Amino acid sequence: MKIAYGEALQNITKKEGGPFGAVIVKDNKVIARAHNQVLLRGDPTAHAEVMAIRKACKKLKTVHLEGCDLYATSKPCPMCKGAIQWSNIKTVYFSGGYDETAQMDFGDREFDEDFQKTEDGWRQIDRECFGKIGNAFADMEEHIHY
């Protein structure tokens, strides 16, 4: 957590994004460390957790981070929670909660509360379109392992 803290503090001066850091650890070894780079990269998905997951996957040459733990300076937002799910990280340690990030005017708590409501603006259309993709996918001789 101390390393994640150091990453977060970098953004107080560097201003590459919000003051958030994340570290991925496996077998007591630091695999990846990252801080929020939303501003630097102009990428709203470049949260510290997502950046750390990307780095760890590159380092370990896999998209499955089983056995890795994530340390984050604050509770991961819904997007990061999804990234944590896809990368198979089961254990997460975080320092600040949504109340604390809300006090700093970050939207994590609000986004978490509104998460399901978000789908109010979603519509299912052209369903047959995906049916065709499914058929093409099934037609492949050898299936890809994702």
Added chain:
Amino acid sequence: MKIAYGEALQNITKKEGGPFGAVIVKDNKVIARAHNQVLLRGDPTAHAEVMAIRKACKKLKTVHLEGCDLYATSKPCPMCKGAIQWSNIKTVYFSGGYDETAQMDFGDREFDEDFQKTEDGWRQIDRECFGKIGNAFADMEEHIHY
């Protein structure tokens, strides 16, 4: 949706990732088109929707995509839903549902169902650590606008 479909089909042969495509449209103009590149990039966050959001932000030089609509070949997963929230996209059109992607052995429905349960493996520790970050953030003379 036809363009998103074309993007998805590319992965049937290219195998850069799952057979999913996404397109971002603003004022009837295509701003960004992308397909899943999880395998190509070795990045579990490189879903079509995330890739399209990254491209659109780069093109429009902003992390706020208000007024943009997203077309996706299947219902965005929880991670992509979070990315959609952060980028302020309100309207999403999708073709396939979670049932259809589940038939193709992709985990979107399962991940959506298990989303809250994911936090069972999360622990809040070293809370004072984030307190210090908050103080440092508050101490800055000029606040950063994220």
